[in-house]
Structures are given as structure tokens and as C-alpha cells.
Amino acid sequence: MSELGVGIIGCGGAAFNVCRALDGLIGVHVVATHDRNEQSAIALAAPRHATVHHSVESLVADARVDIVYVALPHNLLAPVAMQALTAGRHVLVEKPMALSVEDVRELGDQARRKNLRLGVFFELREVAPVRVARQLIADGAIGDVRAVRIQTIIDKPQSYWASGPSGYTVDHWRASAAQAGGGVVLMNSIHQLDLVRYITGLEVKRVAGVVGTLMAAVEVEDTGSATLTFDNGAIGTLAASAHSHGAKSQERIELDGRRGRLDLPDPYGAGNVRLFLAEDWNGYPAGEWIDVPAPARDSYVAMVKGYIDAVTRGDDAPAGFEDAAAALGTVLATYESSRTGRAVLL
Secondary structure, X not given: OOOEEEEEEOOOHHHHHHXXXXXXXXXXXXXXXXXXXXXXXXXXXXXXXXXXXXXXXXXXXXXXXXXXXXXXXXXXXXXXXXXXXXXXOEEEEEOOOOOOHHHHHHHHHHHHHHOOOEEEEOHHHHOHHHHHHHHHHHOOOOOOEEEEXXXXXXXXXXXXXXXXXXXXXXXXXXXXXXXXXXXXXHHHHHHHHHHHHHHHXXXXXXXXXXXXOOOOOOOOOOEEEEEEEEOOOOEEEEEEEOEOOOOOOEEEEEEEEOOEEEEEOOOOOOOOEEEEEOOOEOOEOOOOEEEEOOOOOOHHHHHHHHHHHHHXXXXXXXXXXXXXXXXXXXXXHHHHHHHHOOOEEO
């Protein structure tokens, strides 16, 4: 394919970042948009001379559309992605891709049958410190990972539940259990759960969790915690809060290994990987905290480019349905454990 056409379904704040990334790439352009709020669809389409479609069916049938990007309330992600795959389009879906692991796998099966690339938009994989951390772990900087600490501590304004992080579109779906499927753990911690798996290669095998709605008048959780057991025996903890007053840059991951510790800064802010070693390694001295440089990069551009390259070459998406299923499975196990009071085996 010399030119790839992209259709955007769901033209809220997330789509603006994706379109911005697409605008900077050669050989791909936005050709179609759709949103139930037509003005939102027009806002994305007009500067790109794209066609505004009045239905999902019309957009996925547009012969110029090779790829469909889906950014909708969580309960609509899977059915719309399935429509696009069935129409023969490659599909890039916002996380969590679906509200059940079974639905994620059905999408994956359909993509395989149709020989299409199905991706999930886990853009934090492309944040510079994450890339550096993944290489350090792969090179053995801290040895086998034995403990993981995930902290999703945020001070969201109450307006988040009505208009999201961008404030661009007013829609209360995030506050609805039926539409969102979950709160801070599904909306935010899922990124860090994916990052731990991406960086370390470890799989969660057991979850004991509890969640609650303690700070906001919504149907989904705004607070949660979990203890995780990984396939190598490592133990992890998750602490999540959507409304921790004054919290700033407190979405963190800490990894303890047999030979050292690695800390990742908040992925939404600036900062380097911090490393503490029990013994000298690869030119890094032991016994002191070391800042390992992680030059800034645009994670949206990198993730979009990686997906477009996968479509062009026929490779797997940089984050695919198996990745979505693994992260979602851990989140849903946290919810199940909270409901039943028992640990859940994955």
C-alpha cells in the first residue's frame, strides 16, 4: 500500500492526539470521521479534507478506509471494532479494547481469520523511560524481578467523570458502570499493569483485590488496591486512587530485583529512570542512586507509527489483542476478588 486511509470513529480528546500523530507521517492520512456529535467529527475532518460519515456502517464501508481507529465509551469498543474487522479494515482500538477477555479474544480471532492487524492503543509503552527500563531489565541490570509496586495516585477533578481528561466532550459515560465497566483501575492502572508485563515479561497468575467508590458520586470505583502474584513467584502491589488531594506525578512503578532496584517516573511527566545496584554493572557503580537518561519522545507518534508500520509490513501490532487480554484480565480479576472476598487465579 502506497497510501493508507484512516477512518476515525469517536472524535473526542483521544482522537485529537492520534490525528496529530497521523498528520506527521508519510503515506497515511485521515480520510473519514464519525461521531454521534457531528460537530466533533467535523472538527477533525475539516482541516484534513476528510469525509464526515453519519454512521459507523457508512464509514467502515468507505473504500478509501484501510484502517479504523476506535475511541468510544468502553462498552462500544468491541462491537464497533468487530464491525470494522468484518468489513475488512485493520483496527486500532483504545484500551481496554472490550469489557470482557472473551470479547477481546473474539476480536483477535476475527482479525486472524481476515488477516488484519488488530492493535490496542497502549501508548505509554512508547514513553522514553519505559523503553529504557525495558532494555535495562532485558540486559539483567537488576537481576530477576522479585517485587513490583504500582502506584496510580491521581488528583482528578470531579469534572473528569463528565468530560474526561481533555474536557473536550461532555459525556457522563465514565461514571456509568454499564458503559465504562470500571473506574480508576480500568481507566488508569490498566496502563501500568500492561507496562509491568511489557518491561519485565512477567505474567500475573493470582490477584487478591478490593475496590470502592469513596470520593466521588459515580457508579465505578475511585479507589482500589490489589496484591499480585506473578508467574516467577514475584509479588506485586497496586495502590490506586482517582482523588488523592494534591497528588502530582505519583503514577509510578518500582521494581526490586535480586541485584538492584529500578524506579520509573510518572509516565505523563518528565524524568529519568532511577537505578540502584547492589554490585557494579556495565559501568554503573553500586551503592548509589543513578539517573539513567531517557530523552523525551512523543509516545503518540511512536505508537501510531509502530502500528502503521505493522499494517504496511504485515507484522503483528506493537500492542495487540493478547496484550489487551492480559491487562484486562488482571483488572477484572481485581473486581471479582473484591466482590467475592477471595483471591482469583488467572
